Amino acid sequence: MSIxxxxxxxxxTESRDTSxxxxxDITAYHKSKGWQDIGYHFVIEDIxxxxxxxxxxxxxxxxxxxxxxxxxxxxxxxxxxxxxxPGNAMLVKAARFLAGLLDALGLPRTAVFxxxxxxxxxxxxxxxxxxxxQMIVRGG
Numbered sequence: 001m002s003i004x005x006x007x008x009x010x011x012x013t014e015s016r017d018t019s020x021x022x023x024x025d026i027t028a029y030h031k032s033k034g035w036q037d038i039g040y041h042f043v044i045e046d047i048x049x050x051x052x053x054x055x056x057x058x059x060x061x062x063x064x065x066x067x068x069x070x071x072x073x074x075x076x077x078x079x080x081x082x083x084x085x086p087g088n089a090m091l092v093k094a095a096r097f098l099a100g101l102l103d104a105l106g107l108p109r110t111a112v113f114x115x116x117x118x119x120x121x122x123x124x125x126x127x128x129x130x131x132x133x134q135m136i137v138r139g140g
Contacts, residue, residue: 007111
């Protein structure tokens with residue numbers, strides 16, 4: 001089955017980030033809930049040498065991140081505490097990555113939604129969505 005992606009949903013993992021990659025920990029937690037894999041397709045982490053986008057769930061599989069939208073929207077998570085605004089370097093890296101991803105998929109750079117736009121949640125919490133959306137449209 002080939003999935004026709006329609007956009008990206010932005011999340012916050014609510015993790016207390018350290019200098020080590022935590023995507024494996026998130027994957028283990030999601031699998032402990034009975035999921036196939038990590039719920040997000042991509043996670044951005046700041047590992048002390050700058051932000052890094054890590055591949056999560058394969059894009060050939062639907063996500064497990066946004067009820068009712070997993071078969072249409074890719075999941076992209078900021079690995080950071082819910083109460084901490086991601087730094088500028090992380091926002092720029094995410095915006096560049098997401099602009100390129102949307103371009104590669106033939107989707108408009110405006111096809112980006114906060115988890116809270118689609119489900120009853122506060123996620124992505126402190127991620128400044130208006131600023132991130134503007135940065136994506138500009139390409140970073």
